[in-house]
Amino acid sequence: MAAKKQPEANSGRATSYDVARQAGVSQSAVSRCFKQGASVAPRTREKILAAARELNYYPNAIAQGLITRRSNLVAIIISNLTNLYYPEVLAELTQRLSAQGIRVLLFSLAAESDVDEVLDQVWRYRVDGAIVAARLHPEQLAAFDDRGVPVVLYNRVGEGDPVSSVCCDSVSGEYALVDALVEGDHHVFGIISGPADSYVGEERVEAARRRLHQLGRDCQIVRGNFDYVSGDAALRDLMRLTDGKLDALICANDLMAIGAIDSARINFGIEVPQDLSVVGFDGVSPATWLAYQVTTIRQPVRRMTEAAVAMLIERIEQPGLSPEQRLFAGELLTGSSARLG
Amino acid sequence: MAAKKQPEANSGRATSYDVARQAGVSQSAVSRCFKQGASVAPRTREKILAAARELNYYPNAIAQGLITRRSNLVAIIISNLTNLYYPEVLAELTQRLSAQGIRVLLFSLAAESDVDEVLDQVWRYRVDGAIVAARLHPEQLAAFDDRGVPVVLYNRVGEGDPVSSVCCDSVSGEYALVDALVEGDHHVFGIISGPADSYVGEERVEAARRRLHQLGRDCQIVRGNFDYVSGDAALRDLMRLTDGKLDALICANDLMAIGAIDSARINFGIEVPQDLSVVGFDGVSPATWLAYQVTTIRQPVRRMTEAAVAMLIERIEQPGLSPEQRLFAGELLTGSSARLG
DNA sequence: ATCATCCTTGCATTCGAAGTCATTTTCTAT
DNA sequence: ATAGAAAATGACTTCGAATGCAAGGATGAT
Numbered sequence A, B: 001m002a003a004k005k006q007p008e009a010n011s012g013r014a015t016s017y018d019v020a021r022q023a024g025v026s027q028s029a030v031s032r033c034f035k036q037g038a039s040v041a042p043r044t045r046e047k048i049l050a051a052a053r054e055l056n057y058y059p060n061a062i063a064q065g066l067i068t069r070r071s072n073l074v075a076i077i078i079s080n081l082t083n084l085y086y087p088e089v090l091a092e093l094t095q096r097l098s099a100q101g102i103r104v105l106l107f108s109l110a111a112e113s114d115v116d117e118v119l120d121q122v123w124r125y126r127v128d129g130a131i132v133a134a135r136l137h138p139e140q141l142a143a144f145d146d147r148g149v150p151v152v153l154y155n156r157v158g159e160g161d162p163v164s165s166v167c168c169d170s171v172s173g174e175y176a177l178v179d180a181l182v183e184g185d186h187h188v189f190g191i192i193s194g195p196a197d198s199y200v201g202e203e204r205v206e207a208a209r210r211r212l213h214q215l216g217r218d219c220q221i222v223r224g225n226f227d228y229v230s231g232d233a234a235l236r237d238l239m240r241l242t243d244g245k246l247d248a249l250i251c252a253n254d255l256m257a258i259g260a261i262d263s264a265r266i267n268f269g270i271e272v273p274q275d276l277s278v279v280g281f282d283g284v285s286p287a288t289w290l291a292y293q294v295t296t297i298r299q300p301v302r303r304m305t306e307a308a309v310a311m312l313i314e315r316i317e318q319p320g321l322s323p324e325q326r327l328f329a330g331e332l333l334t335g336s337s338a339r340l341g
Numbered sequence C: 001a002t003c004a005t006c007c008t009t010g011c012a013t014t015c016g017a018a019g020t021c022a023t024t025t026t027c028t029a030t
Numbered sequence D: 001a002t003a004g005a006a007a008a009t010g011a012c013t014t015c016g017a018a019t020g021c022a023a024g025g026a027t028g029a030t
Helices: A016-023 A027-033 A042-055 A061-068 A086-099 A115-124 A138-146 A170-183 A199-214 A228-241 A254-267 A301-317 B016-023 B027-033 B042-055 B061-068 B086-099 B115-124 B138-146 B170-183 B199-214 B228-241 B254-267 B301-317
Strands: A073-078 A103-108 A129-133 A151-154 A164-168 A189-193 A219-223 A248-251 A277-279 A296-298 A325-328 A331-333 B073-078 B103-108 B129-133 B151-154 B164-168 B189-193 B219-223 B248-251 B277-279 B296-298 B325-328 B331-333
Touching: A016 A027, A016 A042, A027 A042, A061 B061, A073 A086, A073 A115, A086 A103, A086 A129, A086 A301, A086 B086, A086 B103, A103 A115, A103 B086, A115 A138, A129 A301, A151 A301, A164 A170, A164 A301, A170 A199, A170 A248, A170 A277, A170 A296, A170 A331, A189 A199, A189 A228, A199 A219, A219 A228, A228 A248, A228 A254, A248 A254, A254 A277, A301 A325, B016 B027, B016 B042, B027 B042, B073 B086, B073 B115, B086 B103, B086 B129, B086 B301, B103 B115, B115 B138, B129 B301, B151 B301, B164 B170, B164 B301, B170 B199, B170 B248, B170 B277, B170 B296, B170 B331, B189 B199, B189 B228, B199 B219, B219 B228, B228 B248, B228 B254, B248 B254, B254 B277, B301 B325
Parallel strands: A073 A103, A073 A129, A129 A151, A151 A164, A164 A325, A189 A219, A189 A248, A248 A277, B073 B103, B073 B129, B129 B151, B151 B164, B164 B325, B189 B219, B189 B248, B248 B277
Antiparallel strands: A103 B103, A296 A331, B296 B331
8 A cells, every 4th residue: 555655666766855854854964964074963964874875875966967067077088999009098097087086978989080979979968077089170179168178188289279188209209219220220211100190190100200311311101000900011011112121110009010020020021120120109018928029119108197187187176277288208118129229 | 348248157058048048939949949859840940959059059968867867878887998808899889879879987997896886976877777897796786676777797697686698608619619629639738717706717717627528638727817928827837737748728818818829939939839729719809910810719799789788778768678698609710829620 | 041153954946958738829621 | 711620839847966044053151
């Protein structure tokens, strides 16, 4: 009869009113009880917490978000998760944000430039901020600005107005690699670039090319795609372009370096590093595998993600704060994939 | 003077009331305008859409979630994102859910068993469902059930009551691998397991061990950790345990297989597959690299994620639906890391 | 005992959109 | 032109928690 006592669809969905009734207090008291530093008498708090436990009450973050205008959500927008470098970044970011009481709304793009489609959803969810590892147009950045949603770019920089960003220094990294290669007495240089729409790809290639020219060396550049197979494909192209004389290869990331190393050894019977030196960029874990030990630049992922999260939270809490660009030097990892000076 | 016209803090944060005022209609009309199949006169809709565009209006998903009791959020709980297999799964899941108009709340665990800490947050955000690739206790599963939040486990099964799940068949996969190895005339078998708290790890090892025994073969088992270095470490242990006679190695995943292959070749000078056959599990991309070409079982990730998403959505839309376990057969990928029969 | 002060507590309102219901407008058929 | 049906629209309430405000209670000083 009195089935109303325990409506099954209700279990686990208790509201602050239910808890209030159970504890014999007002809804306000319940709300205060879950808020840090609010004024509640110890005895009342006890009663409320007991009632909350009994009813399995958890504050509705959606309702909280509506009234406080703080969703406690941060959007993470990442282009290609399969890039081997990003999973580590994503895990780090997520755990750091979690530790700060912030939840992650994940947007994964099929292509670096599919951002527009997800922005719509980003606005709808009233995220407090965003960390973006994808290419944003100036208008898209302006949209964030208009809405007062702080953004931190990861390994990207804004093309127009200044935006906060965290980057690993491509220039110093590539300079270090090129310098080492040049000292190692190489003669025919090749570069494998990233895909055309990749910011870091272009930046790294440009830096390497420039340094080579500064040192009076010429080079051939072929386009890669940041993945393993494109390392192989690009190596074939370069071998053709250099009549097989290629002896130093600079790859825009480790994955292509690995592809090229395998291809050189297996498809061309070339010894690495005796006949061909190969260097990469990123410091992903396969780069350290025994078979490769790629000479590369390791990005300081922990420090970079830490900075990204800190910068974002600062800007969420102090909306006026001006943008900040932080550049982190990578560490030269001397493997055995290159003869160095 | 009339600065009220454009309150800066307001831009991009227009509400349905603002749009209504601008268009000279009621808030209800605006709401209906954004709802599929509601009754709005074409001319009114025009006016409203124009106003919305002008004010940069996007419906507040938080408010929608509160009133409709549908957050359109799904929690994805993944233990170790760095596992090389999961990034692909995560990207697939995210994109498929996005395509269905569902947003992903990501929870990444440092250890497979840290689930409790995140569940709290899962309840608070009133997610419509969850996809979990981590170990859940029966009580945790019961909590989902109590709250009416559908769950689909990914490569895990419920330990107590039935739960929906999507798995790649470890048993048939390992049987196929073992059968092939046995036919390939191997004599001393070793197995590298996963970490103790990994469900699939235990399942795969148990299946392999059972099959070996069925075929009258003995084997040594050492514990691994699913990562590259533990493949090396475990191989050393096995070489010691077998006096260097090991000639067939079954690894609970590809990453350890790769670690073992590298270690065998480089640390022990053993030829793979001539002197030692190595098989893995998963079909991650490095397994197909020229240097390894691991003989393994490839999980049908696309079909599995598709099923997981479909099953979850079904259960969100029809809360009564009973749990369903779907098992997918992996595909035997015949590489060159093992002599087969 | 008396009053000022601080701490607790509840009432009422608010956030932004959805949906019910009643009302008005438009359309259809005669 | 007109009754009747159908479509379009608006007023109002609702979801669940936070918070300003005012009232009540406890505490301390005199």
